[in-house]
Amino acid sequence: MQIITSTQNKRIKERAKLLKKKDRDKTGYFLVEGSHMIQEALQAQVLDELYVAEGSTLSIDFPQIVCTQPVINRLSHQQSDAKYIGVCHKVNHTKKDIKRVLLLDDVQDPGNVGTIFRTAYSFGYDKIFLSKHCADVYNPKTIQSTQGSLFHLDFAYVDLMETIKNLQKQNIRIFGSALHKDSQNLQDIVVPETFGIVLGHEGHGICDDILNLCDQLVHIEMEQFESLNVAVAAAILCYEMRYNK
Structure with a gap:
C-alpha cells in the first residue's frame, strides 16, 4: 500500500x-x-x-x-x-417549501453558528438564512460544532432585509430576538404555523434596520443576567416556539 x-x-x-x-x-x-x-x-x-x-x-x-x-x-x-x-x-441548497426558519444577522463566532445549525436541525427547522457577514459555515470550527447537521439542513447566505421581505410576502411571520422596550415575553407569544426567528450579533444584537422589519419582537424571561449567549438563546427559542405553541 x-x-x-x-x-x-x-x-x-x-x-x-x-x-x-x-x-x-x-x-x-x-x-x-x-x-x-x-x-x-x-x-x-x-x-x-x-x-x-x-x-x-x-x-x-x-x-x-x-x-x-x-x-x-x-x-x-x-x-x-x-x-x-x-x-x-459544497452543495447548492434550493429547498423552497419552508415553514420554520432561522435568520442570523452577523453572528460572528464559528462555534455559535455551528451550534445553532445543530439546534435547528434537531428541532425540525427547515432552513437557515445567514447575512453575508456571518461566520463561514465551512470554517473547520463551525463544521465541528454542527456535528454533521450542515449536511442535512438547508442554508444560504443572503441579503437579510430582502429575504425577510420575501418571507413576509409568503405569510411567514418574522420574530426578532431582542431586549427592546417593545419586545414581549416568550411565554406570551402566539406562534403561527409558519414563522422565522432572527438572531443577532453577539455584541450588539440585531441591527436597527432588521429590527424594524420584524413583525414582532420577543425576549426570553430571565431572573438574573439580561442576555444569553446567542446559541443558547437560539436553542430556547427554537424549542419553545416549535413545541410549546
Missing part, C-alpha cells in the same frame, strides 16, 4: 489550502475531521477524498489514502494528532 510521507506532496499542499476561506470559496471544496463527520459526509454523498493516519482504520466502504501523522496534521486545524480527514464538495 502506497503511503504519503511528505508534507510537501503536491496533493497535500493543495488540500491544506482548504483551511483558508478564500481557497474554499475558490474551489468549492472543504475539509472535515473525525470519524463521525466522515460518516455524515459519506451519508450525504458529499465526500470526495478520505485521508487516514497510518495505523488507523475506518470501517466504511470508501477508498482511503494512508498518510503519515505529520501529513495528516498538515490538513488538520486541531492541535492534537488527527486520524481522519475528508475532502468534501
Whole structure:
C-alpha cells in the first residue's frame, strides 16, 4: 500500500489550502475531521477524498489514502494528532417549501453558528438564512460544532432585509430576538404555523434596520443576567416556539 510521507506532496499542499476561506470559496471544496463527520459526509454523498493516519482504520466502504501523522496534521486545524480527514464538495441548497426558519444577522463566532445549525436541525427547522457577514459555515470550527447537521439542513447566505421581505410576502411571520422596550415575553407569544426567528450579533444584537422589519419582537424571561449567549438563546427559542405553541 502506497503511503504519503511528505508534507510537501503536491496533493497535500493543495488540500491544506482548504483551511483558508478564500481557497474554499475558490474551489468549492472543504475539509472535515473525525470519524463521525466522515460518516455524515459519506451519508450525504458529499465526500470526495478520505485521508487516514497510518495505523488507523475506518470501517466504511470508501477508498482511503494512508498518510503519515505529520501529513495528516498538515490538513488538520486541531492541535492534537488527527486520524481522519475528508475532502468534501459544497452543495447548492434550493429547498423552497419552508415553514420554520432561522435568520442570523452577523453572528460572528464559528462555534455559535455551528451550534445553532445543530439546534435547528434537531428541532425540525427547515432552513437557515445567514447575512453575508456571518461566520463561514465551512470554517473547520463551525463544521465541528454542527456535528454533521450542515449536511442535512438547508442554508444560504443572503441579503437579510430582502429575504425577510420575501418571507413576509409568503405569510411567514418574522420574530426578532431582542431586549427592546417593545419586545414581549416568550411565554406570551402566539406562534403561527409558519414563522422565522432572527438572531443577532453577539455584541450588539440585531441591527436597527432588521429590527424594524420584524413583525414582532420577543425576549426570553430571565431572573438574573439580561442576555444569553446567542446559541443558547437560539436553542430556547427554537424549542419553545416549535413545541410549546
